[in-house]
Amino acid sequence: MSNQSVSLSLPRAQLTGHGLEFSDSSLGQALALGAFLLQIPSSLDVNPGFEICRNFYRPRRDAQDVLRGHREAPHERSKLGYEDRPNQVEQLQIESHLWREYFPLPITRLLGAIKVVTLQALRHLFEASGVHQDHWATITGGTLDETSLCYTTLNHYRSGVRGTLGIVEHTDSGFITVIAADQPGFEIYHQGMWQAVPLEPGCFIVNLGDAYQILTAHLRLPGHAVLHRVIETVPVRDTPDRSSFTVYMGPNFDMSLYQYSGSGALEVYQSFRAFSVLKAQGMGYGFHDRV
Numbered sequence: 176m177s178n179q180s181v182s183l184s185l186p187r188a189q190l191t192g193h194g195l196e197f198s199d200s201s202l203g204q205a206l207a208l209g210a211f212l213l214q215i216p217s218s219l220d221v222n223p224g225f226e227i228c229r230n231f232y233r234p235r236r237d238a239q240d241v242l243r244g245h246r247e248a249p250h251e252r253s254k255l256g257y258e259d260r261p262n263q264v265e266q267l268q269i270e271s272h273l274w275r276e277y278f279p280l281p282i283t284r285l286l287g288a289i290k291v292v293t294l295q296a297l298r299h300l301f302e303a304s305g306v307h308q309d310h311w312a313t314i315t316g317g318t319l320d321e322t323s324l325c326y327t328t329l330n331h332y333r334s335g336v337r338g339t340l341g342i343v344e345h346t347d348s349g350f351i352t353v354i355a356a357d358q359p360g361f362e363i364y365h366q367g368m369w370q371a372v373p374l375e376p377g378c379f380i381v382n383l384g385d386a387y388q389i390l391t392a393h394l395r396l397p398g399h400a401v402l403h404r405v406i407e408t409v410p411v412r413d414t415p416d417r418s419s420f421t422v423y424m425g426p427n428f429d430m431s432l433y434q435y436s437g438s439g440a441l442e443v444y445q446s447f448r449a450f451s452v453l454k455a456q457g458m459g460y461g462f463h464d465r466v
């Protein structure tokens with residue numbers, strides 16, 4: 176792959192009472208690319224999310240210091256938790272049913288609101304691709320109000336770790352990921368080259384993942400699992416390290432991935448856990464040992 180980097184302008188959407196509304200009728204382009212910008216609703220303040228990204232890895236000063244101390248904390252009820260990645264990034268991943276237990280209220284509220292946005296976007300995209308509403312529960316393991324696995328990832332990009340990417344190139348494994356970032360550095364592999372996605376502070380970046388791509392491969396509007404990475408971040412004096420946080424939705428690891436056949440039948444594709452283990456190995460990551 177080339178290291179050349181040019182700028183990529185993503186399709187842009189906003190959520191209305193009718194679902195996602197894309198400017199310039201770019202829904203098809205967004206599905207083909209597997210990524211688009213989603214305007215952050217004006218009622219949402221994403222700053223508490225960045226605040227916890229800038230603190231979760233630091234040692235706790237006292238028992239009230241709830242933003243910190245997550246590197247050492249066992250997060251026993253979570254199957255995910257803290258991970259020191261081989262790249263610049265260190266991550267804290269917590270499932271949505273545990274947000275209230277491990278995070279302060281402003282973070283829980285923010286993530287809950289982003290979860291609603293994520294679900295609305297996913298439902299709209301599924302409908303556009305041609306996924307039958309009757310199959311939602313089978314495919315996602317949830318109901319129309321839920322998928323069986325939803326978690327947040329808080330990312331701290333350690334500018335002091337040099338000579339490696341922010342995060343290595345990968346596709347996300349689930350259906351959809353909604354990302355908020357405070358600095359540029361996000362890139363998408365498109366048309367044979369890495370292309371930088373300019374930072375738009377008023378927008379989330381939305382990615383489609385492997386489970387979406389596999390499911391819709393033979394449908395009328397298939398969605399692509401976008402290959403993405405974060406380039407190396409360098410220390411800048413008096414500027415915090417790069418932060419981002421995401422809300423992810425996918426099937427549970429004990430479920431199967433599904434795919435619509437060419438004739439429109441819904442068929443089991445592969446165990447999601449087996450798929451995820453193989454993928455993590457390919458990235459040089461250990462798969463979550465508690466899953």
Ligand SMILES: [Fe+2]
Binds near residue numbers: 345346403
């Ligand atoms: Fe990702």
